[in-house]
Amino acid sequence: MSNKPWLRHYPAEVPPTFEYPAHNLAKFLVDSAAGHPEKIALEFMGAKISYGTLLDHCYRFANALLKLGIGKGERVAVMLPNCPQSVIAYYGTLLMGGIVVMTNPLYMPRELEHQLKDADVRLIVTLDALVARVKNAIGVGGDGLDYILVTSVKDYLPFPKNVLYPIKAKKDGMYVKIDYGRRVLSLKELIKGASPEPCEAAVDGEKDLALIQYTGGTTGFAKGVMLTHANLVANTLQTHLWFYRGREAEEKYLAALPFFHVFGMTVLLNKAVYMAGTLILMPRFEVDQILKAIDRQRPTVFPGAPTMYVAIINHPDVRKYDLSSINVCISGAAPLPLEVQTRFEALTGGKLIEGYGLTEASPVTHANNIWEKRKSGSIGIPLPDTEARIVVPDTLEDVKPGEIGELAVRGPQVMKGYWNRPEDTYKTLKEGWLLTGDLGRMDEDGFFYILDRRKDLIIAGGYNIYPREVEEVLFEHPDVAEAIVAGVFDPYRGETVKAYVVLRSGAAPDEASLKQWCKEKLAAYKVPKIYEFRESLPKTLAGKVLRRKLVEEENEKPQL
Structure with missing residues (x-):
């Protein structure tokens, strides 16, 4: 696509192209x-x-690994x-040229075993x-770790919390005795005894991997x-160019998104360190801890997922906290309802914009302008050096x-491929283009809209129904705190639309009211036929x- 209508909506401060260094990501x-x-x-x-202290500990970790x-x-x-410790292990591994595999602490043994074995x-x-x-x-040992x-x-808690933590852990039944040995080692002792000598491995940024990041595993194993180092360096700098009013050594980032998720890793960890x-x-x-942290520690940047902002705006005591330090929030990982955006901005006085990305792109590819033209319901426009098209999947025709x-x-942030999966790589990367699996459209201004994942599309009675469109309507209802819709089996229509709804505090379940609300705003075939009210x-x-x-x-429910 030679035509890039989005470029005319770039702020004057944002260059459409940039020279990205291909150095070790840890150089930041x-x-x-x-x-x-x-x-x-x-x-x-x-x-x-x-x-200074952080870098010292990262050097020690890197030298300990060596x-x-x-x-x-490796x-x-x-x-x-x-x-x-997560920051030290991440940058310490990168400094010595290792490849990081960020792993979810909630994983059960089966999920963990797959990742550890697959990545060796x-x-x-x-x-x-x-x-x-x-x-x-x-x-x-043996064939394993x-x-x-x-x-x-407690290892990085200040006094007296470091002393009190084990007492509390014992009281809560969370105390764990570790049998240390030749292969089970104390990180704290290892860092203390390691060399602080600078250690920064030379890498080929375009070829050498910084990270193997496992996707959610929506079909089979993840x-x-x-x-590569170049992928993550580029995406960090692309998001930095977008946040052109950011002040070096002055911003405070509220890191509620986990670093083991690629969104948190790039827009929080790498971006803040840069x-x-x-x-x-x-x-x-x-949510209570988040509100206290904003009130007391005064963060200026708060990237998150829509559910985080939903929890804040619906908190019964939200107005008791001073949230005015928040200047910029970028929402990702799921669609951002307009109602949530509007209420959050009114509460904080800051900007909350929707962006878009996926693990395979480090992850950010699109964002709405923070201070210039934006469009509600849109994921915004492509970041510098990022091209985007809406295509027929099988032919790549526009x-x-x-x-x-x-x-x-x-763009420069697009992955090298899937680890040990050449067939999956071939299916996803076509002529340099990453097929995202998301259905969308582009308007005349070059703003992009995601309707849904291809696999989440609901086909009822031959009609295509996009969950996001229905969810936006449900979110506008004054009693609804959260909502999500999905296609469930229907013997006549093939699928039908089911809404899962979490109500605001004090609201009572009223299926008839919700159904009438939807009927007034949606075509009849899009209106949810089934409603399930849930606590969460x-x-x-x-x-x-x-x-x-x-x-x-x-x-898993028995079909009647």
């Missing part, structure tokens, strides 16, 4: 520590760690929530509470996405403007609602 940390050694890099439950015989190009798994991981860094699960998943590096939440910003580490999203097809993207919806740690889990629950 080295540079920020050199320029701002005393600047606070991490805030964690009262502890504060400067850039001493253990872990070499360049895989190191990091199975931690957002905490200082030699060493894993994890919490004491998760060691038994790791050992369950795969043996230590060579080493388990064990850390505890696939490992191969992201900017010498402060990361306020939140081990998990708990559809006519305004018509629906599959979104295809191309199943979500990932990144805040993405698991539509697949709801469909699986439905399929």
Whole structure:
């Protein structure tokens, strides 16, 4: 596509193209520590760690790996929530030329075993509470892992929290005794005894992998996405160019998105470190803790998922907290309802924009302008050096403007391919274009709209129904806090639309009212026929609602 109508909507400050260095991704940390050694890099439950100290610990971690015989190009798994240890293990591995495999701490042994074996991981860094699960998943030694590096939440807590934590853990039944040995090692002791000598492996940014990031595994086992140093450097800088009012060494990032999710890794971890910003580490999203953190620690940037913003705007005591420090939020991982955007911006006075990405693109490809023209319901326009088209999936031919097809993207952030899966790589990467699997359209201004995943499309009585369109209507109802729709089996129509609804506090279930609301705003065939009221919806740690889990629950019910 030679025509790029979106370029005329670029702010004057944003260049359409840029020269991206192909250095080691960890150079961002080295540079920020050199320029701002005393600047606070991490805030964690009262502890504060400067850039100088952080880099020192990362060098020590890198040298410890080398001493253990872990070499360049070998895989190191990091199975931690957002905490200082996760940042140290991530950048320390990159500094010595290793490949990071970020792993969800909630994974069960079967899921964990697949990732560790598939990536041929030699060493894993994890919490004491998760060691038994790791050992369950795969043996230590032999054909399994060579080493388990064990850390505890208390290791980076300030006094007296570090003393009180084990007492509380014992009281809560969470205390774990670790049998250390030749292959099960203390991360804290390893770092303390390692060399602080600078260690920065030379890499071929275009070829050498920084990361194997596993996708959600919506069909069978998850696939490992191969992201190079150049991919992640480029995407960090692309998002930086978009956030052109960002101030070096002044921004504070609320890190509620987990770093083991590629969205949190790029727009929080890599981006904040590049900017010498402060990361306020939140081990998990708990709305009360988030509101207190915003009120007391005054973050300026808060990337998240729509469910996070939904939880905040619907909190009964939200007006007791000062949220005015928030300047910029980018929402990803799921569609952002207009109602949520409007209410959140009114509460904070900041900007909340919708963007779009996928693991295979490091992940960000599109975003709405933060301070210039934006369109509600749109994922925005392609970032610098990113091309996008709406195509017929089988032929890669462009559809006519305004018509629906599959979104295809191309740019420096697009993956090298899938780890050990050449057939899947071939199906997904066509002539340099990444087929996203998302159905969408582009308007005359070059703004893109995602309707839904191809696999989430509901076909009822021959009609195509896009869940997002129905969900937007449900969100507008004054009693609805959260909603998601899915296609469920129907003997006559093939599929029918079912709505799963979480009500706002104090509201009573009223199926007739919701159905009438939808009838007034949607064609009859799009109106949900079934309504299920729930206390909550199943979500990932990144805040993405698991539509697949709801469909699986439905399929397990006996058909009448």
